[in-house]
Amino acid sequence: MSFVENLGARIHWDEEGSGAPLLLIMGLGWSSHAWHRTRPVLGEKYRTIALDNRGVGRSEAPPGPYSIAQMAADAAAVLNAARVNTAHIFGVSMGGMIAQEFALQYPNKVRSLILGCTAAGGPQAVRAEQEVLQVLMTRGQDPDQFAKAIRPFIYDQGTSPERIEEDTAVRRKWYPSADAYFAQLQAIMAWEAYSRIGQISAPTLVVHGENDRLIPPENARQISARIPGAKLAMLAKASHIFATDQPHAAHAAVLEFLDSQATRKQERASPVPGNTLA
Numbered sequence: 042m043s044f045v046e047n048l049g050a051r052i053h054w055d056e057e058g059s060g061a062p063l064l065l066i067m068g069l070g071w072s073s074h075a076w077h078r079t080r081p082v083l084g085e086k087y088r089t090i091a092l093d094n095r096g097v098g099r100s101e102a103p104p105g106p107y108s109i110a111q112m113a114a115d116a117a118a119v120l121n122a123a124r125v126n127t128a129h130i131f132g133v134s135m136g137g138m139i140a141q142e143f144a145l146q147y148p149n150k151v152r153s154l155i156l157g158c159t160a161a162g163g164p165q166a167v168r169a170e171q172e173v174l175q176v177l178m179t180r181g182q183d184p185d186q187f188a189k190a191i192r193p194f195i196y197d198q199g200t201s202p203e204r205i206e207e208d209t210a211v212r213r214k215w216y217p218s219a220d221a222y223f224a225q226l227q228a229i230m231a232w233e234a235y236s237r238i239g240q241i242s243a244p245t246l247v248v249h250g251e252n253d254r255l256i257p258p259e260n261a262r263q264i265s266a267r268i269p270g271a272k273l274a275m276l277a278k279a280s281h282i283f284a285t286d287q288p289h290a291a292h293a294a295v296l297e298f299l300d301s302q303a304t305r306k307q308e309r310a311s312p313v314p315g316n317t318l319a
Contacts, residue, residue, distance in 0.1 A: 042055060042099070043055060043122065043123075044099075045119055045121070045122040046118075047115050047118035048111055048114055048115065049103050050101045050102075050103050050115070051100065052092055052093065052094075052095060052100045052101075052115045052119060053073075053092065053093045053098055053099035054073075054119040054123070055073070055090075055091060056088060056089060056090045057080060057084045057088075057089050057091075058080075058086070058087055058088050058089045059087075059088050060086050060088050061088065061128075061129065061299075062087070062120075062123070062125045062127075062128035062129070063083060063087040063128060063129040063130075063131060063299070064091075064092075064116060064120060064128045064130050064131065065079075065080065065083075065089055065091040065131050066092065066094070066116055066132035066136035066137075066139050066140055066143075067091070067093075067094065067097075067132075067133065067134075067135075067136045068132075068133050068134025068136045068137075068158075069134060069135040069222070069226060069229065070180070070217050070221075070222045070225060071097065071212060071215075072093045072097045072099075072212075073091035073092060073093050073098055074211050074212070074214070074215055075208070075211060075212060076091055077208075078288055079284045079291075079292060079295075082288075082292045083131075083292075083296070083299075086296070086299075086300075087129070090119065090120070090128065092115065092119045094115065095107055095112060096217055096218075096221030096222070096224055096225055097217045097225075098215050102217065102220070102221040104220075105220065105221070105223065105224020105227060105228075106223075106224050106231070107224045107225055107228040108228050109135075109142045109228050109229070109231075109232040110142055110232075111228070112139045112142075112228065113139050113140075113142040113146055116130075117143065117146075120150060126150065127149070127150050127151065127152050128150065128151070128152060129152045129153045129154075129155070129299060130143055130144065130151055130152075130153070130155065130243075131295070132155070132156060132157065132159065133157035133159065134157070134158050134159055134255075134281065135159075135225060135228075135229055136159075137156040137158065137160075138160070138161075138162060138232055138234070140154060140155075140156055140159075141154075141156065141159070141161065141234045141241070141264075142234060144241045144243055144245075145234065145237055145238070145240060145241065148241075148242065151243040152244075152302060153244040153245070153246070153298070153299070153302045154243045154244070154245040154246070154268075155245075155246045155248065155295060155298065155299075156245065156246070156261075156264060157247075157249070157283070158250060158253055158255075158261075158281050158283060160256050160260035160264070161233070161235040161260065161263060161264050161267070162229070162232045162233040163233030163234070163235045163236065164233075165235045166235065166263075167259040167260050167263070168257075169194070169255055169256065169257060170254065173254060173255055176190045176191050177226065180219055180222045180223065180226075184216040185213070188209050188213075191255075192205065193254070194254040194255045194281070195253075195254070195280055195281035195282050196280050196281070196286060197250065197252050197279055197280040197286040197287075198252075199278055200280075200285060200286045204285055205285065207285075208282065208285055235263075235267070238268050239267050239268065239269065242269065244270065244298075245265075245268045245270070245272070246271070246272045246273075246274060246294070246295070246298040247261045247264050247268075247273045247274070248274045248276065248283065248294055248295065249261035249275055249276065249283070250275075250276050250279030250280045250282075250286060251275050251276060251277055251278070252279060253279075253280045253281045253283075254281070255280075258275060261273060261275065274294040276290050276294070277290075279291070
């Protein structure tokens, strides 16, 4: 168990696996334990480094509101504490917003970027239906009631109740306080990167469920169109929590992208025939 102090908060992080470093950034109100389906798969080939964003898990929850830039700085502090100069960055939902801001603020630390079920913020972002927004604002009530209310908007209709309950059981142990939840939510509402993401030069994969009702899939198309050279993977029969709805397809898309970065690096490092000095 490791911690790093940054901008008035003690941030928890840990690492699993070995290989090229891969930073995992989770979404609104969820601790790093929510990577429980994805991390074991990625950890077979990569050194996964995961943090609890300020306000959740084992990280401290200073008074809010927070900002996306602040949480991106927390992520950078974690990489520094892990003695990692550059890493693949994988963020989902709010974590995808943090990942975009990270790529903008710390471009030299980014080997590649994976943006899952996220948006670029600002007035251009495609908003969820009003019913979803109303549910997001009820988090001050009983956490289990909130988890039940948000379920239809983040899971595909075809996903088994048993698999969804497995996720809920993991999250239940680490529900944040209402104050910390709303501090993160305020960060999302105040953030915008649509006007800036064209500056991102890192190889980028955008992954999204076709049936996502929390962050509509039009946002993925918008992001992939604005980041130069970005690839888009739209997952059928998947909603916001695509790693639970379609774990095989989601993990295959991510691993294929990450593996392709290793191939590109090898190709760049290979000598050009005929140009070898004697």
